[in-house]
Structures are given as structure tokens and as C-alpha cells.
Amino acid sequence: MRPLELYIHIPFCVKKCRYCDFLSAPATPEARQEYVMGLCQKIRSYYDLGGLYHVSSIFIGGGTPSILEAQQMRSIFDAIRSTFPVDSDAEITVEVNPGTVDKLKLMAYYNIGINRLSIGLQSTDDQELKMLGRIHTYQDFLDTYSLAREAGFRNINVDLMSGIPFQTLGGWEDTIKRVAELAPEHISAYSLIIEEGTPFYEKYGEGERAEARRRRELPDEDTERLMYQFTKNILQNYGYHRYEISNYAKEGYECRHNLGYWNRTEYLGIGTGAASLINNQRFVEGGEIEVLTPQNQMEEYMFLGLRRIKGISKADFRRTFGRSVENVYGKVLIHMYQKQLLEDAGDNIRLTEKGIDVSNYVMSEFLF
Structure with missing residues (x-):
């Protein structure tokens, strides 16, 4: 049996962030329940495929998966385990947004078998969070992080973002140090990308970005480069090593699911817009199958x-x-x-x- 990674997409959020181009949107509780029921049915439809693989990692992403109720998450994992053999030591991650979980929900997640959380913080500066359109404050994050530890989670990632409008080098340094002091096992530090179709693109896209940098509304390229260098140097002092361009971990806590992507481990994406790579065939749910040529495979490698x-x-x-x-x-x-x-x-x-x-x-x- 070959190893397989599962990605489950939850396309719901409380409110769309101003930089986000992911397939996600607010929805009613009824719509979310209907989606979960259809998702579970889709998972079970892969029963025959499941017999060929053993699942080494599961990643529940979105959107904001933590918007789901605990019972809905349990239904998803019941469907997964009745369809696929899941390794006893599989890495199982759920993305969490501060303000969408409480202690009971986190304890339920832990009891379901989820063993890793990826918490979307982005910044410790409330003004920067407001600029991004996030629904939470830094204190909301601290509360969520504390509750996660109390619930038993010993493998937590925190997402951070540099290059935010009006962000300074000193402000970024403060964000990194504050988060590192909390000692999460993993930190992802990405630079803001202005994606087409987002409110940020309307303001900073095309030729507007250079003008925004001239006005010092966006950090210039030299400042962004320094931010990247600061990230590596500061986190190294706190015991993190950089194992990928934007990812840092304590020893033994590298994200196995992402390493699988970069190693071209086969993966199956289930849910609206989720992508898959099976037998060197790439497809998005509901779309056409692309057969990768040997040249395509070498490029990806x-x-x-x-x-x-x-x-x-x-x-x-x-x-x-x-x-x-x-x-x-x-x-x-x-x-x-x-x-x-x-x-x-x-x-x-x-x-x-x-x-x-x-x-x-x-x-x-x-x-x-």
C-alpha cells in the first residue's frame, strides 16, 4: 500500500479577509450542514481507492474549518476512517481562526484524533489585523492558543504575514518575538501577496503597488528583504530552524503534510475546488484530469x-x-x-x- 495524504476543503468563513483569494465565503448554518453531509458522502465514494493506500496525513483547510461544530467535524472523520486506513501516527491538522473555537470544541477536536492545529494569527498588532480584515484581535489569539494547550494540543503552528500595509520593520520584529515567546512548535511566515479579485488588489494591484510603496503605505522591496532576514535570525535564536522558504519548526515538528506536497507524495483533495495528484494525474474536484508527462513531473520535482x-x-x-x-x-x-x-x-x-x-x-x- 502506498502513502496518501488527504486534504479536506471547508469553503466557509465568518468574513472574507481583504487579501484572501481562496475559495471561501460566509454561509448559513443550514448550508454548512448540507455541505458536510455531501462531503461525507463524497469521502465514502472513494472506498475502492482507499484500499490501495494508507493515509499518512490529513489536513482540513479552508476557509475557516473551525467554523464547523464539533459534531460536524466528527462526522467528517467518521467518514474518513470508514473509507481509508489511517496510520496510527498520522499527522492530522485543522486550520483554526481565533474567535471561532472555545474549550469544549477544542477538546472535542482533540478527542476526535486531531493532533495538530494551524492557527491563523498573521500579526500581533490589532491595527494591522483590522487592515487585513481579520475578525479577531491579538488577545483573541492568545485566548485561543491558551485554550488549545489546555485541551491537550502539543503541536501548534502559527501563521504570520509580513509586508502588510503600514507595517514597519520594528513592528514585524515585535510580532515574531511575541509569537516565538509563546513557543509554538511551528511558525509559518509568509509575505503578503496581492491577489487579483481581492479588495487589496483593487487598491494595490497592477501599477498601484509602486505608488503605494512611494507613499510608504506598503513596505519597499529592501524592507521586505530585511523582514525575511530578520525572521530567520530571530527564530533561530528561539530554537527554530528554517526547513522551507517560509516555514520554521522546532526539531521534529516540521509539517509532514506540506513536506509530502514538496516531495510529490500522492494526495487526494475532497471538497469544493480541492486539488489531487494520483498516479501522476492532477485534477480539481469537478474538473478535467491532466495527465502529467515525464517532463511535467521533472518540472514539479x-x-x-x-x-x-x-x-x-x-x-x-x-x-x-x-x-x-x-x-x-x-x-x-x-x-x-x-x-x-x-x-x-x-x-x-x-x-x-x-x-x-x-x-x-x-x-x-x-x-x-
Whole structure:
């Protein structure tokens, strides 16, 4: 039996954040219940597929999955466990927004078998949270974090966001230190991306971003680069290591589900808009199947694998594709080495610090 990761999408939230382009929206309790019932039915429809795999990780994302009632979450996990063999040590994560859970709900989640929470904080500054359109304050987060610990959770991630309008370098440093002092096992620190179709895009998209930086409404590129460097240096002092471009963990608490994505472990997405990769076929629920060619697979191997700080393994590339990475990408590798954007580290090829700053460019060079 092969390992399989499950992603379950819950497309509901209390209120859409101003930067969010995810498939999510507010809904009535009746609509949420109807969705959960349909979701459970869909999960059970994979019974035959379930017999071919063992589930190594489960990630419930959204939206705001924690908007669901405890019984609805239990129904989802009953459906999963009656369809798929779930490893006894599987990593099982649920995304949580402060203000959408109480102690009883968290205790119920823990008793269901959920063993990891990913709490969306973004900032410890209430003005920045308001700017983002978040529904909570920093104190709401602290309350949620404390309740999660009381409920028994010993594996918690906290999401943070840099590059927020009017955010300063000092403000970002304060956010990182405040969260690190709480000692969550994992911290994800992402830079704000202005996505089309969001309120932020209307204000900062296209040519507006440069003007917003000139007005110092958005941090400039140099400040954003410093924010990234500060993140690594500060978190290192608190015992975190960076194992992926935007992710930091205490030893042994790297997110196994995300590592599976970057390693191209097969995954099945269930729920509105959820994506899957099965037998080198990629599809979104309700959409057409894309069969990945060997070239497509090599591209993904490189641009996903290079997100990891340790990079990609030459031996594993040869084992997977029957060819050496130098044979396939020799000219690109030489060019990247010369520009000091990649480095050869024995069996591994990885981004340099300089390469991390322009990682999107580096990864695009591996597309055929």
C-alpha cells in the first residue's frame, strides 16, 4: 500500500479577509450542514481507492474549518476512517481562526484524533489585523492558543504575514518575538501577496503597488528583504530552524503534510475546488484530469523540491526518472551555479541565501 495524504476543503468563513483569494465565503448554518453531509458522502465514494493506500496525513483547510461544530467535524472523520486506513501516527491538522473555537470544541477536536492545529494569527498588532480584515484581535489569539494547550494540543503552528500595509520593520520584529515567546512548535511566515479579485488588489494591484510603496503605505522591496532576514535570525535564536522558504519548526515538528506536497507524495483533495495528484494525474474536484508527462513531473520535482532548504537529492532524481539531474538540467544548473543562486552540496542541490531572495526566478528556469 502506498502513502496518501488527504486534504479536506471547508469553503466557509465568518468574513472574507481583504487579501484572501481562496475559495471561501460566509454561509448559513443550514448550508454548512448540507455541505458536510455531501462531503461525507463524497469521502465514502472513494472506498475502492482507499484500499490501495494508507493515509499518512490529513489536513482540513479552508476557509475557516473551525467554523464547523464539533459534531460536524466528527462526522467528517467518521467518514474518513470508514473509507481509508489511517496510520496510527498520522499527522492530522485543522486550520483554526481565533474567535471561532472555545474549550469544549477544542477538546472535542482533540478527542476526535486531531493532533495538530494551524492557527491563523498573521500579526500581533490589532491595527494591522483590522487592515487585513481579520475578525479577531491579538488577545483573541492568545485566548485561543491558551485554550488549545489546555485541551491537550502539543503541536501548534502559527501563521504570520509580513509586508502588510503600514507595517514597519520594528513592528514585524515585535510580532515574531511575541509569537516565538509563546513557543509554538511551528511558525509559518509568509509575505503578503496581492491577489487579483481581492479588495487589496483593487487598491494595490497592477501599477498601484509602486505608488503605494512611494507613499510608504506598503513596505519597499529592501524592507521586505530585511523582514525575511530578520525572521530567520530571530527564530533561530528561539530554537527554530528554517526547513522551507517560509516555514520554521522546532526539531521534529516540521509539517509532514506540506513536506509530502514538496516531495510529490500522492494526495487526494475532497471538497469544493480541492486539488489531487494520483498516479501522476492532477485534477480539481469537478474538473478535467491532466495527465502529467515525464517532463511535467521533472518540472514539479525541481520547483517543489527547491522550496526545501535542503533542496533536491541527485540520487532520488535518478531513482525517480532514470536519468541524472545533470543530464536533464545541466545548462540550467551551470548557469545557476555561476550566478551563485544554487549550490552543489554533495548529493543535494539547494538554493543559496541569494537564490532564496529570487526563488521564483530560479524555479522558473527549470520549466521546459
